[in-house]
Amino acid sequence: MxxxxxxxxxxxxxxxxxxxxxxxxxxxxxxxxxxxxxxxxxxxxxxxxQLLLPGFVEPHIHLEKAHLLERMQAEPASLQEAIRITGEMKRQFTKEDMRERSMRVLKRDVVNGVTHLRCHAEIDPVLKLTAVEVILELKEQMADVLDIQIVAFPQEGIFQQPGTAAWMEEALRMGVDAVGGIPYNDRDAEEHLAYVFGLAEKYGKPLDFHVDFSDNPDDRNIVRIADMTIERGLQGRVCAGHVTSLGSVMSSELPAIADRISEAGIHIIALPATDLYLGGRGDMERPRRGLAPVKTLLERGVNVIFGTNNIRNAFTPFGTGDPLDMAWLLAQTAYMGTGQEAEQLIRMATYGAASALGLSDYGxxxxxxxxxxxxxxxxxxxxxxxxxxxxxxxxxxxxxxxxxxxxxxxxxxxxxxxxxxxxxxx
Known part of the structure; x- marks a missing residue:
């Protein structure tokens, strides 16, 4: 039967x-x-x-800092302010508080048809490993309804925050699933990249970066990441979120960069709710959209997907946790309105995201x-x-x-x- x-x-x-x-x-x-x-x-x-689809795969979300709007004393006007405001608020986080807010998100994800999720657990001198501990507990608790991957994420940097490197390694010993990186928020990007790549190789884990989150076309750490990925034979095991600086690169230069990303097998994760909200704010005239060049990257063979990122906090004051909201927003802002592109957006939220998370047994x-x-x-x-x-x-x-x-x-x-x-x- x-x-x-x-x-x-x-x-x-x-x-x-x-x-x-x-x-x-x-x-x-x-x-x-x-x-x-x-x-x-x-x-x-x-x-x-009725239509039957495979479960959605949420490839990039922050749980322990979701639902913070009611606590904010100021409204950020830039990425740097959002980082600073959230850093101050983290001093009031407790395990019980993080667990409650994270669970609010996870329950909605289940109702929204999400069956796999990757979250970034922050590690720094304030939280140390408490966020990792909370999400490891939730991973076990939710295992019957949702598969959770955890990224060890140094939001405040590694080398500019003493102790973070040791906590990152301890998190990997505790059982997190991927090594995170954020080269734009540390004292030296090359030093940061060398460390996280080395850590990933030591523990046999994939990498997942926040990278080039700016409107500056000269911010191109993604190219260095692509080079290091190829040099170390890690093709297909690296994700990169945001990468909005590529949206400002001249069209004559972009194809070569996209080809290098494709050659490295890097999965690019657009985060439209956050990227659109924080991007382009420095432009007094003709403000940029603040998105990665999704269509160009797709045309050059890059696996481009999208994620929720933040929910109702200093980085993103919106969000329900529904991948379809992100798909609709990206469709509007990346000019993906045809029937064929609707099919593509749903594949991005299912099979494309599953590939990025290394889910070979999916579909x-x-x-x-x-x-x-x-x-x-x-x-x-x-x-x-x-x-x-x-x-x-x-x-x-x-x-x-x-x-x-x-x-x-x-x-x-x-x-x-x-x-x-x-x-x-x-």
Whole structure:
């Protein structure tokens, strides 16, 4: 008997409706709808033509500094101010506080159909390893509904903050999944890069950078990162978030840089909510968008994806944790409005992000874990345009969240029932 049977759903890339059988937490088979007339299952879901997608992969988020708006004493006007304000606020963080705010984000992620997530846990002389400890606990607690990867992230720098290098190494011994870097916020970028690359090699971990977060076209640490990635044979194991300075590089120079990034197999993560909010602020006329050149990078073969980054704090006063919000925002601001580009944006939030996180066992393919979500629309473009509720979400074939919606329109004392609105996280 099957663990789960989903009948009459549509899937990205398939013309006709299909039935999906799940056994032992994995996709057992995907067949044309109705081909298997009798398939006993513990649970049968009649999708009635709804769209089934693999679970979203959130590749870049900060948990322990989410939901800080109500505590802020000032509104930042630059990246540097956001770093300073948050650095001061961190002195008031406790483990219980970080756990509560992080869990608020994680619960919403589950409802939003996220089944894999990578977060950056900050390490510095104020927090030391407390954020790492909290998120390691949450990683274990949430394992049945969400796979969490943790990046050891030195937000305040490494060498300009004594003790951080030792805490970074201790975090790796504790079990974090990746080495983070932020060369623009340390005393010397080359020294910073050499250290984090060495640490990654020592522990056999991938790297995940915040890099070139500026409008200055001369900020090109990403090129040095690409060179070091190739020199050390780490192609495909390096991510780089922001990289907004490339949005200011002359069009005649950009292709060569993009080709080098592609050759290095670096995954570029656009973070539109933060990048658009903080970017271009120094421009008195014709302000720049503050985004990485997404379309050019894609055209040159770079795996470009997108992430949430921050939620309602000094860096980003917005955010719900829904990847579809980020997809819609990027579509608007990167001129990705066609049907084909809608398909591409959803692939970026699923298969592209899974590649960046090194998830080899991922997708709606027989043999892969049944991590997936059902949407009350008929095609991928409608997912992007409507950003609808995820009617059901599964992790390894287990139902983890349900959302139903009811809308009533009143007209001349009568009403029209459209659809129910209740939300539940299990």
């Amino acid at each position: 099957l663990q789960l049977l989903i009948r009459n759903c549509v899937m990205q890339g398939k013309v006709m409706p299909v039935d999906v059988g799940v056994q032992g937490g994995r996709v057992e088979w995907i067949l044309p709808s109705g081909q298997v007339a009798d398939a006993p299952a513990e649970r049968t879901v009649h999708a009635n033509g 709606l393919t027989p043999g892969c874990p049944a991590d997936m979500a059902l949407y009350p629309v008929r095609n991928v473009r409608e997912v992007l345009l409507d950003r609808p509720e995820r009617t059901q979400v599964w992790k390894r074939g287990k139902l983890t969240a349900e959302t139903s919606k009811r809308e009533q329109i009143y007209w001349d004392r009568e009403h029209i029932d459209c659809v129910t609105h209740t939300k539940e996280v299990r």
